[in-house]
Amino acid sequence: MGILSDDVVVIREPEIAGEPSVITVSCPDKTGLGCDLCRVILFFGLSIVRGDVSTDGKWCYIVFWVVGRRGRETRWSLLKKRLLGVCPAVSAASGFYNWYVRQQETVAAEEKPQVFLLKFCCFDRMGLLHDVTQVLCELELTIRRVKVSTTPDGRVMDLFFITDTRELLHTRRRKDETCEQLRSVLGECMTNCDIEPANVEMAAYLQASLFLPPSITEELFILELSEESRTSFKNLSVAMDNSLSPGHTLIQIKSPDHKGILYDIMRTLKDYNIQISYGRFYSTHNGSCEIDLFVIQKDGKKIVDSNKQTALCSHLRTELFRPLRVTVVSRGPDTELLVANPVELSSKGRPLVFYDITLALKMLHIRVFLAEIGRHVIGGSEWEVYRILLADDFELSASRDKIIDVVTKILMGWE
Template identity: 50%
Template structure:
């Protein structure tokens, strides 16, 4: 029978200050689900203090104990967690028609351009905080300070909030003596999905009258042939077909098409973004514009393809050396062991390490990249910041990890990812000081959440202003990295020792402050 849509994710908020909030996920399983869930939890700025995983290969049950904040938007968090949970239909054998060889559409990139009358402490952090709250993903940033102290910010962003454009039209044969009418009702929030919102094309060919869905609710507005309807993604939609004549001598066909696009295309979403930015920047904002980034803007957004050769080898080395290079973020010690004797069908991975921000996400994204399935697992962090993780895993073929070379490769990668989840360096670029932060990109193409937000916050606390920023992706040592290059203002950066600057940014990124 499955689980009601509302019960797939349940959140029981903490009753007393300091107590954890419990998140329960009960849905069909898929490889990488734990990574997707942990990434969203990290995106909302929450830390996981305890976790339990269990699955039979088709259905999973997951519990997270998270430490929240007074400003945490739990309703929105539940909605985002629901979006990454597989549909119930994935376990029933019910599939929907999709065109063959259809490539996933890349999200549209928008240029957010605004001028401020002068620079002030924490300006970039305040802008970044607003964009994160609006769920706009920052892809590139170009911040420049003019000689007259005016600031021009160029943010290249994508919108994670999507909407569904719905098109319906009819093909009626010449023998028909009636005209079909198509009605659409949309309801939010979604209580039960009868079709996949990612559906590209659905074609129906049945004699009238016919009802697709059938929730028994009132009629909505009439959609005539070729008309588009804008429906928020995640809404429940009923499509009903009605004939005007009681007789029909021929056949008729209805074609339904669903188009997904970003909400930032709409005027309302753009006005909302500008309004929040003006509220955060008070009266120093001179102007603000949002437009779809064209080729000329995309060219300007590309970061420099060259990185300083002096730090490339040390920062992006994929092997752990006895002496860690300067600038690496490392936990005190990481122990990763494998055992095939405790379970007849699973390999036990035991991890002992120091806790840091996004620890479970780092473990899960590594397993996802290796196409490893977690069948059972638990995680616990004590008050001293020490963590213990036990995971029963299988390979993609549902077998244990027996090959010693595969065991060593997986253990080494987990150990490296937990010891050095991010790379930080402070270097001199001529007379200027430059801060470099790099994090590995998932094979799915997603970078680590909130990295730029934490960098901007750390520099604000250290009373260090930013002159310009470049964010780009680079293929280094056969792996894609997201690299943040922040050029600091001379006056502030010169007065602060490089070691203190590096430690301040490192501790903020690792959640050790």
């Protein structure tokens, strides 16, 4: 009943090396579409350096100028396929357009990907967890939760709760492909590999918990600002203006740049049910960003309530200043790295966080003794919390401040 044309997403690679690639999206509009597109682009390791958004409420036209990481090849055809996957389809009968889009959104909200449990054993080595995470990311397997434990004799038991973007993990071929890719990276140190659907008890393990120890929430969410952080916060501004447009509220943002900054803005607006009618994003060479967004509420009206304006501006400042929380704490004789990642109301979170954490630890030559990912409700919001128990000899490689610094820079794209 719905169709997607190849013209919905057009990707033009640069003619001159070093220039941005251009991604053009033209499709029916929906609240949160910009957020969904930015999440996909971020998953492919691309940074948006410029963006233009325009919509009449029914149809939108979006252009992103993107650059990739040096030395990392982008799978453009696969990126196009994933971008098409989040675009609303065009109804073959235009008279049913609004009904069809509502149906698509309802179905998308009700459908949840099947969760699988990946179990394997191997002998520990430096960078093991990052190498495994990289394989899963390349296979488009999303890590929902992980529990990694190391025995005194150096054996590692890994439990990964994963979902498959391709929705093929129920097939023997896809399972064999996953295990073979892991074996090709881990070599003879891998002793066994098994993938099975998660049962009811396992699925319950993935649900957000209402409780985290107060010591953890305090470490993650009540951190003193360093002088450098205070300076960055002063360079960040979020303002609203209702005088420049008869039908829209203008949100003006000036902020230091970081990886996924446009995604952080879009997901915040999506959670507030704010629709963007027109917007421009520009990243400067000196490491700052300027964003102008003409927006309306879901009811099609301006944001005139002063309390709503204050709440939204405050939330945007917080998300731009510190979209992820990073700290290192003592747990008795052990030392734990903590990272908290905000989760959208749609239950989706920032991609590649675990990838970046394990990359940073591999770069620092720090081994992981235990790793867990869990979802928790903190202050009325859902967070994905990464708890990494570091090996006893971590201080031979880096101090706690150095770990926080490197992990933060990798996560924020400042490396």
